Amino acid sequence: MHIQRSFTAKNTGTLYLVPTPIGNLEDMTFRSIRILKEEVAVIASEDTRNTQKLLNHFEIGTKQVSFHEHNSQERIPYLLELLENGKSIAQVSDAGMPSISDPGKDLVRAAIEADLPVVSLPGATAGVTALIASGISPQPFLFYGFLPRKSSEQKAVLAELAERKETLIFYESPYRLKKTVALMTEIFGGERRAVLCRELTKLYEEYMRGTLSELNDFFAEHSVKGECCLVIAGNDRPQQADSAYAELGVKAHVEHLMAEQGITSKEAIKQVAKLRALKKQTVYRAYHDLSEEY
Known part of the structure; x- marks a missing residue:
């Protein structure tokens, strides 16, 4: 000490x-x-x-x-x-x-x-500045910052965050924003509350408040400029059936079920997808460490 x-x-x-x-x-x-x-x-x-x-x-x-x-x-x-x-x-x-x-x-x-x-x-600091004006519960919160650049790594990270109850804070480039919001909509669910905070403290400061589905629909037809911060509501209805799995990552969860139940990776992936309320494809990519990039 x-x-x-x-x-x-x-x-x-x-x-x-x-x-x-x-x-x-x-x-x-x-x-x-x-x-x-x-x-x-x-x-x-x-x-x-x-x-x-x-x-x-x-x-x-x-x-x-x-x-x-x-x-x-x-x-x-x-x-x-x-x-x-x-x-x-x-x-x-x-x-x-x-x-x-x-x-x-x-x-x-x-x-x-x-x-x-x-x-x-x-x-x-942009993250807390965005959080307190977002309208989403400010505590507890988890600041993540920038997601990995590879699509497969992004999916694995988001899959692990999908069950978290804390409000989530991300930084994002305006050039990746459209794909990131689409991926969050797929993994977190479109009903999740979300706020895009853009150009904080500057002349064109803007808050876009809604659900992930609403943001995803908007960005499908519009682009934005400037520094961006995403504030995403936590999961208020976690779907995990066994709290013992809460601290496991997606890949570790699949491996745990395979060893515990003596089942194939295919069957374990199906179970993990159901327990975590994720798409099977998302769990499959996380388990196999796929290296797909944008």
């Missing part, structure tokens, strides 16, 4: 995790501006060009270094060396809280392992 006292004087620098606006620049906090302007020697940015626009707006002249998924492992030793030499660092993503959809978590883990202080600043 280790206890971090964030603001006790040390000879090292501090890693600050600094949120940035998800659209509206007025959502930048006074504290975040002060940290970026006065407290850190370097800003580790997911996209230095994007962050420079923010820094220019608030007249912040602090040096940037790029820190993204393609160079994170080679950058981490350099950033740790700065911290160990007493220089504080801010890590920022393109929008919202760092570490959610960027490699910040690796830097945080490395700093903790090196006994260097890590301080998170509160600020804008």
